[in-house]
Amino acid sequence: MAQPLAEVLTRLRVGNQTFIINFYQQQREHFTHWAGLNHQVEPAQAHELLRAVLLEFYDQVADGRLTKLPDDLRAHLYSMAYERIAAEKNTAGLPVVEASRRQRLLELFGHLGSDCQKILMYFYFRGYNFEKVAGKMGFANATVARLQKSGCVRTLYELVSRGPGLTAPDEEAIDL
Template sequence: MNQPLAEALTHLRMGNQTFLINFYQDHRDHFARWARRHHQLELASAHEALRAVLIDFYDQVIDGRLTKLPPDLRAYLYGMGREQIETVKTTAALPVVEASRRQHLLGVFGQMGNDCQQVLMYFYFRGYNFEKVAGKMGFANATVARLQKASCLRKLIELRGRAADGALPGAAAAPPAV
């Protein structure tokens, strides 16, 4: 069974997603039952969670973070699903002030350019180092990526300050920082 999995990894790296599609079709009902039993998740939410996990898994393979398939792929993907579900539940249970602050920051983040959004997402949410960010963004080296990240972070802070002052069109005043 190891050989087909190794072939699947090679196919995924070449962009062939048939393995993921087949995995989704074969396991979505079981994953939904598992998610309902262990996390009280509805059917549609469980299916969406599995799709998100498979996309994250694909990204790991393409980015080179995953160089060989785990011995028990289903357990690995279900573990990723558990982490994602718990993250969503934690975010949903935020206090109103924190949820409002995050929503405001997300709105300001959406006003930034695509390049800045990508750099910050790669660095803060994907955990990429500066060399990896440079490679993904097509920068000359890690120093350029570091400088770009710093510039984008300054822009985000500046936009947030302007939005709090009401200087941005359509921007509501920021909730008080807690």
């Protein structure tokens, strides 16, 4: 990591992923050992977790949520991985009714079109404001993004209201 931090951020923002690829290659074994020792994560799962964390980090840099590299990048990324592991363990202990409700919502979410899925993911899970959603989705402005999100939530609500026997019409995704 001999590159100056500002240069790394600039390269990441313009889509150059060399830094991330190099980090993955250099840290993969150490991360696997850490995840296995501290969190009982299998090697294949650890590799996938590290890739997911690096992609999340890349997204944070690319869309401006992260404006400077942390002093200890490895500790920052390991912390992100720990948060994912802890969240996964927390959901595993849900009561059966809540777990099945969440599974049903996830299944219904899959019936939405890809644009609706992206909009809802950006807004609810990544915390993007409507301006940022509009930019990511190519909408004219924040108002259009808000209206699109509203329509997607309405569609998801209608799917939930239909009851447990839902099958998507003609097995195609439902979109606005």
